[in-house]
Each structure stands twice: as C-alpha cells, then as structure tokens.
Amino acid sequence: MVLVATIAVGVTGGLLAWKERPEPGADPLILLLAGQCWWSATLIFRIDAATLSSKVFWVDVSWIGVAIIPIAWLLFSLEYAGYTEYTARKHILLYSIVPAITVFLGLTSHSHQLLYTNSVIIQEHGIATLNRTPGVWFWIIAGYTYLLGLLGALPLLKLVTSQVDPFRGQSLALLLGLLAPWVTNVLFLMGSLPSAGVDPTPIAFAVSGLAYLGALTRFQLFGANPTPIRHARNSLFQQMQQGALVLDTHDHIVDMNDQATTALQTRPNEALGRPLEQISPDLSALGSATQAGQTIYRPNGVSQSYDVSESLVTDIHDRTIGRVITLHDVSNLLRDQQRLEVLHRVFRHNIRTNVQVILGNAAYLATHNSESKAATLQEHAVEINELGEKVRSVIDIFEQSREERDTLSLNSILDECLDSTSEAYPEVTFEYASGQADFAVDCLFDVVCLNIIQNAAQHNTSPDPVVSIEVERDGEYVQVTVQDNGPGIDSNELALVEHGSETPLKHGSGFGLALVVWGTDIAGGTVDIESSETTGTTVILRIPILSSK
Amino acid sequence: MPTDAQNPGKQPDIESVRNRSLITKLATLTRPVRNIFLYSSVYLAVIAMAEAVLVSELLALPLTPAPIVAGLLTFAVYGNDRLADLETDAKTSPARTAFVRRYQNGFYVLAAIAYGLAVALSALGGPISFGLSLLPGMCWILYACDWIPTLPSGTQRLKEVFLLNSTLVAVVWALVIVCLPLTYVGAPASPAVGVVFLFFVLATFVNTEIPNVRDKEGDSEIGVRTLPVVVGVRWTKYILYGITGLTAVLLGVAFVANIINLREAVVLLVSLLFLNGVIFCLNRTENDSALAVAAECTRLPAFVVVVFPLLGQ
Numbered sequence A: 001m002v003l004v005a006t007i008a009v010g011v012t013g014g015l016l017a018w019k020e021r022p023e024p025g026a027d028p029l030i031l032l033l034a035g036q037c038w039w040s041a042t043l044i045f046r047i048d049a050a051t052l053s054s055k056v057f058w059v060d061v062s063w064i065g066v067a068i069i070p071i072a073w074l075l076f077s078l079e080y081a082g083y084t085e086y087t088a089r090k091h092i093l094l095y096s097i098v099p100a101i102t103v104f105l106g107l108t109s110h111s112h113q114l115l116y117t118n119s120v121i122i123q124e125h126g127i128a129t130l131n132r133t134p135g136v137w138f139w140i141i142a143g144y145t146y147l148l149g150l151l152g153a154l155p156l157l158k159l160v161t162s163q164v165d166p167f168r169g170q171s172l173a174l175l176l177g178l179l180a181p182w183v184t185n186v187l188f189l190m191g192s193l194p195s196a197g198v199d200p201t202p203i204a205f206a207v208s209g210l211a212y213l214g215a216l217t218r219f220q221l222f223g224a225n226p227t228p229i230r231h232a233r234n235s236l237f238q239q240m241q242q243g244a245l246v247l248d249t250h251d252h253i254v255d256m257n258d259q260a261t262t263a264l265q266t267r268p269n270e271a272l273g274r275p276l277e278q279i280s281p282d283l284s285a286l287g288s289a290t291q292a293g294q295t296i297y298r299p300n301g302v303s304q305s306y307d308v309s310e311s312l313v314t315d316i317h318d319r320t321i322g323r324v325i326t327l328h329d330v331s332n333l334l335r336d337q338q339r340l341e342v343l344h345r346v347f348r349h350n351i352r353t354n355v356q357v358i359l360g361n362a363a364y365l366a367t368h369n370s371e372s373k374a375a376t377l378q379e380h381a382v383e384i385n386e387l388g389e390k391v392r393s394v395i396d397i398f399e400q401s402r403e404e405r406d407t408l409s410l411n412s413i414l415d416e417c418l419d420s421t422s423e424a425y426p427e428v429t430f431e432y433a434s435g436q437a438d439f440a441v442d443c444l445f446d447v448v449c450l451n452i453i454q455n456a457a458q459h460n461t462s463p464d465p466v467v468s469i470e471v472e473r474d475g476e477y478v479q480v481t482v483q484d485n486g487p488g489i490d491s492n493e494l495a496l497v498e499h500g501s502e503t504p505l506k507h508g509s510g511f512g513l514a515l516v517v518w519g520t521d522i523a524g525g526t527v528d529i530e531s532s533e534t535t536g537t538t539v540i541l542r543i544p545i546l547s548s549k
Numbered sequence B: 001m002p003t004d005a006q007n008p009g010k011q012p013d014i015e016s017v018r019n020r021s022l023i024t025k026l027a028t029l030t031r032p033v034r035n036i037f038l039y040s041s042v043y044l045a046v047i048a049m050a051e052a053v054l055v056s057e058l059l060a061l062p063l064t065p066a067p068i069v070a071g072l073l074t075f076a077v078y079g080n081d082r083l084a085d086l087e088t089d090a091k092t093s094p095a096r097t098a099f100v101r102r103y104q105n106g107f108y109v110l111a112a113i114a115y116g117l118a119v120a121l122s123a124l125g126g127p128i129s130f131g132l133s134l135l136p137g138m139c140w141i142l143y144a145c146d147w148i149p150t151l152p153s154g155t156q157r158l159k160e161v162f163l164l165n166s167t168l169v170a171v172v173w174a175l176v177i178v179c180l181p182l183t184y185v186g187a188p189a190s191p192a193v194g195v196v197f198l199f200f201v202l203a204t205f206v207n208t209e210i211p212n213v214r215d216k217e218g219d220s221e222i223g224v225r226t227l228p229v230v231v232g233v234r235w236t237k238y239i240l241y242g243i244t245g246l247t248a249v250l251l252g253v254a255f256v257a258n259i260i261n262l263r264e265a266v267v268l269l270v271s272l273l274f275l276n277g278v279i280f281c282l283n284r285t286e287n288d289s290a291l292a293v294a295a296e297c298t299r300l301p302a303f304v305v306v307v308f309p310l311l312g313q
Helices: A001-018 A026-049 A052-081 A088-107 A136-159 A165-189 A199-216 A227-239 A258-263 A281-285 A286-290 A330-369 A370-400 A409-422 A445-458 A491-498 A512-522 B015-017 B022-039 B042-058 B067-086 B086-092 B094-103 B102-124 B128-142 B164-185 B191-214 B216-222 B229-256 B262-281 B288-312
Strands: A116-124 A127-134 A243-248 A252-256 A295-297 A304-312 A319-330 A407-408 A429-430 A440-442 A467-472 A477-484 A526-532 A537-542
Touching: A001 A026, A001 A199, A001 B102, A026 A052, A026 A199, A026 B102, A026 B128, A052 A088, A052 A116, A052 A165, A088 A136, A136 A165, A165 A199, A243 A258, A252 B015, A258 A319, A295 B229, A330 A370, A330 A407, A370 A445, A407 A409, A409 A429, A409 A440, A409 A445, A409 A467, A409 A477, A409 A491, A440 A537, A445 A467, A445 A477, A445 A512, A445 A537, A445 B262, A477 B262, A512 A526, A512 A537, B022 B094, B042 B067, B042 B191, B042 B262, B042 B288, B067 B094, B067 B102, B067 B128, B067 B164, B094 B102, B102 B128, B128 B164, B164 B191, B191 B216, B191 B229, B191 B262, B191 B288, B216 B229, B229 B262, B262 B288
Parallel strands: A429 A467
Antiparallel strands: A116 A127, A243 A252, A243 A319, A295 A304, A304 A319, A407 A440, A467 A477, A477 A537, A526 A537
C-alpha cells in the first residue's frame, strides 16, 4: 500500500508541477516524479510476478525510472536555484551518458553480467523473492546517482540559510525529499533493512513525494522561487546605467561591464587581467583623487565626461580585496551647466550694456529734449525685449531636449522662414529654389533655420544684400547651406561654434548663434561657419534625415 | 460514456424567488450540491463508474476497483478539459464556466489527486491496467494542449481535427471502460468483449457529437471542426442515426452469431433506444444542455436493468 501511496503522491505532484510549466524546475520535477512512479510501479509488478523471468523483466525495465531520477534531480536543483547555465542541452546530454548506458544495459541484462552477475528466486518467510547479485555497472550507476544527488543538494544547502522564509522551507522540504530514498537505499545496500532482498527505495519515495507536495503547496515552490537571484546580480552589474570596473588589490581589471568598456574605449578581452594604468592612464591617475571624493574623467578623443567614484570591496574578515570604480556619464549635465553659464553671462552682459545706454540717454533727456536720444532709448528697450524672447527660446530648446520631439518637413520649415524674414527685410534678395525633394527633420531645426536666415538678413550691411539657400542630400543627412554677402561674423562670436562654449574673455553679443549651435547639437546635427569680411558668411548645417517625405 | 458537462436548468427569476414553494426552496438549498455535481464533472465520474460496473456485469466479471479507477480518471480528465477551455466555453456554457473559474485552483488540485489515485489503484491491476490508466492523460495532452510548443505554427490540437477528435475520445474511453475491468481479473479478450467495446466506441462517438450541436457557433468561431460545424445540424442527426443503426445491426449480428446472449443484446439496445430519443430531440427543444446530459445518461437505464436484479439476490 505504501507503493500505491507513492504512485498516487507522485502523479499528483507531477500534475501540480505540470500546471507550473514553464517555471524553472517544473519540467525536471515532473520527470523526477515520473521516474519515482515508474520505479514504484515496476516494484509492484515485480512482487506480483510469479516466475523468475518475469521478476527479472520488471527489475530490468525499472532502470528506465531509476536512471532518470538523478539527472532530473540535478536539473531540478540547478534550475530552481538559478544555475541555469549548467542546464543547457549539451550539459543534459553529458549528464545523461551514464544513465543512458544503464538503461541499455538494463534492457539487455540477459546477455551480459555487467548489471547483475546472478539472479535467483529465494524463499523468505514463505514469500518468493528475487535475489540478484550486483555487477560492476550496478556500482557505477549507484555511485553516479549518489554523486548527482550530492551535486543537486549543494545549491539547496545554500538556500537553507536564505533570509527569505519560503526559500528556507522549500529547500528543507526538497532536501528531505532527497534524503529519504537516499538513506533508505544506503541502508538497503549495507544490508541493514529486513526487506527480503527487495530494494525498498521506492517506498521511501512516498516521503519524497509528500515533501515535494509540501514544497509545492505549503511553501509555494513555483509561486516564489530563488531562480532570479544569481542572474539578477550578474545582470545588475551588466545592465547598470553607470560604467563599473572591478580592480583587484594590484589594480588589475578583473571585471567590467559594457558601459565601462565603452567609456575606456577598449574591449573586455583587451582589458581584463591587465593593470588599469595600461588601459587608461588618465583614469588611473585619478586614483587618489577619487578616494577624496569625486572627480571628472574625460577620455581623449570623445566628448563624453564621467563622474568617477570609488568604493572598496571587503571580505567577511573586513580585509580590502579590491575596489569598484564607477563611471557616471555626466556629459549632458556638464554641457547643460556650460550652456547655462553662457546664457547667464551673455544675458547679464547685454542687459547691463542696454541698461547703461538707457540710463545715460534718460539722464540726457531729463535736461534736453532730444528726439534722437529718445529713439536710442526706445531702441535699447526693444533690444532688451528681444533678448528676453531669445532667452525664452533657448530655455524652450533645453526643455525640448528632454522630450520626444515631432518631425517637420524641411521644405515647409524653409518656406516659412523665408516668408517671415523676407517680410521683415524687404530690401534683401533671397535665392532659394523650393519644391525639391523633401525630408523629415527634427522640429528643433525650425528655430535653428529661422535664426540662421534672420541673422544673414539682419546683419547684412551690403548695399545689395543677398541671402542664398541650398539644400543637398548627403547620405543620412541633409545639408542646408545659407550664404550671405554681409560683413562676416566677429571671431569672438565664432568661439561658440568652434568650442561649443565660450571662454570668459570671449563671448558672443547675442543669442542667435547660441540658439543655432545648441539647437543643432541637441537635434543631432552639426554647424560649420566660414566667415570673412570680404566674401560674407557661409553657414553649413548638417541635419539628420528622420525619414523621406 | 460521458463526454461533456452542460448547463442544465435556468436561474429562477425574481418573481419565482418571491413566491417560493417548498420545491423551489428545496431547489435553492440543494443548488450548491447540484452545481458541484454537474459542473465539476462529478456526475460524469459517477456515470463512468456505472458503465464500468455495467461492463463487468455484461461480461460476467467479478467486481474490482476498475469502476473506481474509471470514475477518478473521468473526473480528472474532464476537470482538466474544463480548466483548459475556460475561455472558449464561456459563451456556450456560461454558468459552468463561471463555476469552474471560481474554484479553478482547488478544482485543479482535486483533479490532480484524482488522477494520482487512479494511476496508483490501477497499478494493483497489473501493468496493462497501469498503462490504460495513463492513456487518458496522455491522450488528453495530445487532444487539448499545444503540447509541443516548438512545432511549426498552424499545427492543430487534435481537438481541432475533424472526426479524429470525437473518434479519439470514443476509442480511449471505450478502452478504459471495457478493458480496465478485464485487466484487473486477467480475463482474455473474447468476441463478446469486442462487441461491447465496439458498442461503447460508437455510442461514445454519438455522445461526443451531441453537445457539439449546441456548441456549433462557438466551435466554428475558434476553428474546432465538428460534425455540426462541417455538415450542419440536419446531416449530423442523420449521421448519428446511421451510427446508432449500425450499432443495433452489430448487436443483432452478434446475438445471431451467439457472441452475446439475449439479455446483453436487449440491455444494450435499450441504451441505444434512449440515445436515439436524444438525437430525435436535437434542434426540437431549446434546452440543448439538458439533452447533452441526457445523452451522457443513456447507459444508466441499462445499468439499472442489470444491477437492480443483482441487489435483490
């Protein structure tokens, strides 16, 4: 009846596990329980069998179940505990070699003596039982089964001390499920059980089945399992936003994630195992500085900047065994900071200039009735107002840089810019052939193009002012060239284009150029300006094509 | 052999609740029991047990645990089938689906325990009995599940394959009902066993197609090809009449050839008569659900005819 109970519990547990597929461990558990049921069923048939040949037959076919159990146990344990890298198909094939040979030897045992050397029926207490003498392979598969049982138990032993209650309960239940047949089998092999020559291991599977059922129902075996823990630790390191390098006490790089590889412009196989000083002398030189706090690392040849911080790695004895250097990409932050500084400086400079002019003219107007001074005063007040508008546009661009932006047709952008500019500056001749192939571009180029064309018209002091616009495709980019015959741009203004920022001594007088440079940069384009006092200014804007219209 | 559970009866309207008679009060009190009996497939398990007893009596076999195994298997497999088809059954059997959905976790555990007990008990009947008990489970996986997810898309579940679906159900259940009692006692397969087996295959096939008449629209929507979906209700009835007629002829020939005796022939013909009555009512009554239950019960009169005299002995 115990064997019947074993089958009942095994099939029930298998069906409950079936419901949890494809949870990690569900398939091997089904296989494990199937193996146990098969072994139990064949034992029943063997006991019921009357002849020697039929008893031998049921022992031989029982090896199908017996051989499955250790592989299924190991796979279940590995999947459950998250060691899935050892459960690939090649591993399964490897684990299956000995069991497969065993099944083959079992099914062909009549023609060799590898599994059993002798089979006889003996009478014990009036019952006819089969007595078989183990052969060489019997001890091999027994040892192999014990080995896989032990290997499968190791990940579970680690979970016995888990901080998560269900995992402790699950792992204890599973270990109990392993130990019951294990101990029974050991006692049988040692001849310590009065089982009349019948291996009572399948009977102990009743305990295993109950333990697995308990793990399934009481401890939610597949409702909460530790599978992701190990993978999460790896993927956290690999997928963290920051670059991270692990150094040993000799400053050799022992691990690094993809972000760190990018920041150091290297490849893992080049960097791992080598001193940091060889891979990145600049970063290595930051060493002591990082211990004092944080510092900025700027790799050569790229525009990225990284905020570097360091933390020590210690073992359980509080000994320092290495350090982790994290690289946080702060390029955008620094760029924004720089832009704000420029914005602040130019804004303050222009306001102060305009206000001083206004104050001077207002003082003059207080004592003299001068129409020209009043006009100047008005002109500077208008400039302050325009400045405010420009600042608003710049801040608007900064805000848009953090959002997903729409696309606009380049033709319609240029048409609208030309319409509004030609209306404001009727004396300027515009040369532009519209109606060419159209391209979808970032909507930020609306304000960029408007400022380029307005600047070309506004500051053109030529007696016959001309602004020409050309559009040309260049691979994934479209190139917009705006050329004027004006006086050119002051070299101080061009510092913004050349360096992307201004120095304290060199700063632009207005925001038009800043809008063009920053807007283009944020939208992923580039600006080149060629300027001379004789030939005027040529602005070449390279704009990414988002899609052809 | 049972094939499917239905949604018999309607919920009482407000007026009838206000004016409860003794009978309606009784019906209200017993509704939970009735729901469990009908919707959880317990009634199918009871019918399966009755059929296994009927087979044992017809073939003059001693009573064994086979009827219990048949009942447990039926409960487990049909329970799982209902759980698997919760979404698709919602339209055709809303009350049953609601019941199964409400208790689905407990229902699955009960079905798993039932199957576990069935397999374990069958092991006592020997290896063939053990194999027979595994057969419905394996066939159900083939029948109702996308059991090999890596197969190319477009691969059908057997449940969706025309005629094969009903034939598979009929053959597997006939094997369980007829062969389990034999394997327990180790009786040989005689010509009489063949006749009874064929009877159960054909009758179960008819039973399977009867609820398909009610489910025609739903099956058609989800791509399950059944007789009513493919040939229409009218031709389905003709075909089912044809099968019951063929079965009657089989019984007649078997009787004339002295394979079965008069008592066995009459008992099985009584069952066929009831089955024909149900086919006759198809499309003539609005309560198709009750018809499907009636079809499942068409072997019960035969069971009563055979077993009642035994009780008096």
